[in-house]
Amino acid sequence: MKFSANLGFLWNDLPLPEAIRAAKAAGFDAVECHWPYDIPAGDISKALTETGLKMLGLNTRRGDVAAGDNGLSAIPGREAEARAAIDEAINYAIAIGAANIHVMAGFCSGEQAQVTFGANLRYACEKAAPHGITILIEPLNKYDVPGYFLTTTDQAIGLIDAVGLPNLKLMFDCYHVQLMEGDLTRRIERLLPHIGHIQFASVPDRGAPDHGEIDYAQLFGVIDRLGYGAPAGAEYKTDGPTEQSLGWMTQWREIT
Incomplete structure (x- = not known):
């Protein structure tokens, strides 16, 4: 298995270029x-070049966070x-060589929201395609993010099918999907052709993936067997220095 560090969670006490180096x-x-x-995108590019790491993705801005936008x-x-x-987001991704952009839906519901999201996703895919960038959508769980528009993988697949463009994919966050739907092994097996990126954390506390409801050693063995070769994203909360939470990585690499 290969692993990506989500720097919104890991080493988030460091400036982003230093977090890349860490x-x-x-x-x-x-x-x-x-x-x-x-x-500045140049600072990120410099750190990526120095380390040889690829920036897998970034999110669109949330909007007016103080007013409650997400x-x-x-x-x-x-x-x-x-x-x-x-x-x-596309311009920034081009500047740093990022492969994916997570387009965030926001707090809303209803048929018109579905139509609006579909139209904006089509716009994003068409603008991103000439640059080889994939657009991702991510279902978020209703406990941590109540009121978010996109909450299930079925809803996401419906949007992906409706937009019908090859560079629109599913961000499969095991933490969110377990809380909302469960059945992770069969769900990943079924949805793998639609998955553009996988993320993980323990359930229910969103901590390091070495405890909790999900047996990640088993799950990532399945993902490895299915031939998913891209790095999976560690997006979990730490309760101390990030380095002290990484024992799982060596263990899983040995297993898989």
Whole structure:
């Protein structure tokens, strides 16, 4: 197995370029982040070049966080803001060589939200395709993120099928999917052709993946057997220095 450090969670006490270097020193194969936009893209590119790591992905901006926004692209009436955030993410991804962009839906519901999200995803896919960038959508669980538009893999697959473009894929976060749907092994087996990225954390506390409801040694053995060769993203909360939470990585590599 190969692993990516999600720097929105791991080493999030460090400036992003230094977090990239820390992930390399710890043995990760790649990195990913959430919202890097306040940092010059050149600083990120320099750290990636120095370490030889690939930036797997980043998120579109959430909008006005102080007002409660958590994404914009499914919210009717805010299409201009959503597309500006998509354009910004694509430009930043091009500058740092990121492979994927997670387009965040936001807090909303209903048929018009479905139509709005589909139209904005089509816009994102068409703008990203010439640059070889994949657009990702991620179902989030209703306990941590109540009111978020996208909550299940079936809902996500419906959108992917409706948009019908090859660079729209599912971000399969094992933590969120376990809380909402369970049956991870069979679900990954069935959905693998639609999956653009996999993330993981323990359930229910979203801590390091060496405890909790999910037997990750077993699950990642299945994923490895299925031929998923991309790095899986460690997106979990630490209760101390990140380096002290990484025993699982050596153990899993030995197993798989």
